[in-house]
Amino acid sequence: MKASQKIGLAAVLLLAVILGRSAAQQSQQIQPAQPPQYQQQPAPIALEKIADNIYQVTGGSGANCGVVIGEKEVMVIDAKMSEESAKQMLAEIAKISPVPVRVLAFTHSDGDHVNGITGFPVDIKILAHEETKHYMDEAFKDERQRAYLPLIKTFPSASLEYDLGGRKVQLIYFGPAHTSGDVVVYCPKEKVAFLGDLYFAGRDPLVHRHKNGNSFGLVKVLNSVLQLDAEVFLSGHAEKATRADVKALIKSIEDKQAQIKAMIAEGKSLDEIKKFYEVEDRPATPGRPQFLSLAEVIFLEQMEKQTKFEPKKK
Numbered sequence: 001m002k003a004s005q006k007i008g009l010a011a012v013l014l015l016a017v018i019l020g021r022s023a024a025q026q027s028q029q030i031q032p033a034q035p036p037q038y039q040q041q042p043a044p045i046a047l048e049k050i051a052d053n054i055y056q057v058t059g060g061s062g063a064n065c066g067v068v069i070g071e072k073e074v075m076v077i078d079a080k081m082s083e084e085s086a087k088q089m090l091a092e093i094a095k096i097s098p099v100p101v102r103v104l105a106f107t108h109s110d111g112d113h114v115n116g117i118t119g120f121p122v123d124i125k126i127l128a129h130e131e132t133k134h135y136m137d138e139a140f141k142d143e144r145q146r147a148y149l150p151l152i153k154t155f156p157s158a159s160l161e162y163d164l165g166g167r168k169v170q171l172i173y174f175g176p177a178h179t180s181g182d183v184v185v186y187c188p189k190e191k192v193a194f195l196g197d198l199y200f201a202g203r204d205p206l207v208h209r210h211k212n213g214n215s216f217g218l219v220k221v222l223n224s225v226l227q228l229d230a231e232v233f234l235s236g237h238a239e240k241a242t243r244a245d246v247k248a249l250i251k252s253i254e255d256k257q258a259q260i261k262a263m264i265a266e267g268k269s270l271d272e273i274k275k276f277y278e279v280e281d282r283p284a285t286p287g288r289p290q291f292l293s294l295a296e297v298i299f300l301e302q303m304e305k306q307t308k309f310e311p312k313k314k
């Protein structure tokens with residue numbers, strides 16, 4: 001490694017240490033929920049019909065979930081944040097369909113999407129990307145939660161098709177974005193896609209660097225999502241979205257990436273960039289990783305790029 005590269009690398013590492021968010025530290029901490037501004041007010045569990053036999057589940061604790069009803073099996077997408085909310089969700093599903101819930105698919109590994117796992121029957125089939133299983137394995141301390149880990153069938157890349165009986169669902173992995181294990185659940189016939197936390201509305205999306213998320217990956221994945229023949233996009237923390245909404249989110253991320261790149265080129269510091277975007281440093285909650293703002297994530301990514309591609313100096 002050249003001396004100039006070493007200096008660049010040292011700067012990035014120092015920055016990571018200053019921010020107190022090294023991957024090693026993060027992985028030792030407990031599974032986080034969303035930061036306060038991303039949390040939803042607890043409301044009763046409700047099923048909203050999206051298409052024939054497809055529902056979005058709102059309310060309870062944690063993120064929105066999804067339900068796809070086949071002739072033989074029902075698939076639930078994400079598990080709520082508590083056992084109680086998961087059980088309430090299953091009770092509501094039982095009211096609308098006699099078909100048993102046999103399969104649970106995870107969009108990713110965040111606590112507000114997976115911690116309700118213990119509310120599911122102990123013979124449930126679970127589908128997730130292998131990175132998601134890895135993060136759950138790291139985060140699950142409770143033996144009752146850990147008992148579900150062997151039930152998770154993983155797939156490393158590409159996609160997996162699951163037949164619920166007369167209704168096929170695709171689980172598609174497009175690469176690292178919000179985390180390194182995000183899966184899109186796509187119902188081609190109904191043109192509905194469940195995006196987990198790949199989509200946010202009215203706020204910057206979250207990119208979890210401590211789970212190898214990446215803002216450039218997020219843009220790439222959202223562009224891939226638009227290649228699907230889908231018209232309705234459901235997600236963990238937003239209202240149902242259209243193709244135009246997804247395009248607008250991509251543009252907002254790209255604009256911020258370009259703006260921050262320009263500011264770095266002008267010699268602006270991270271503090272100045274944070275001030276520009278009015279990023280407030282929230283006090284850290286003990287035992288929880290602090291979520292980075294999109295501006296900080298992009299800044300760190302740009303610094304890493306500069307380190308990697310720094311021209312050789314004599």
Ligand SMILES: [Zn+2]
Nearest residue numbers: 108110178197
């Ligand atoms: Zn998430």
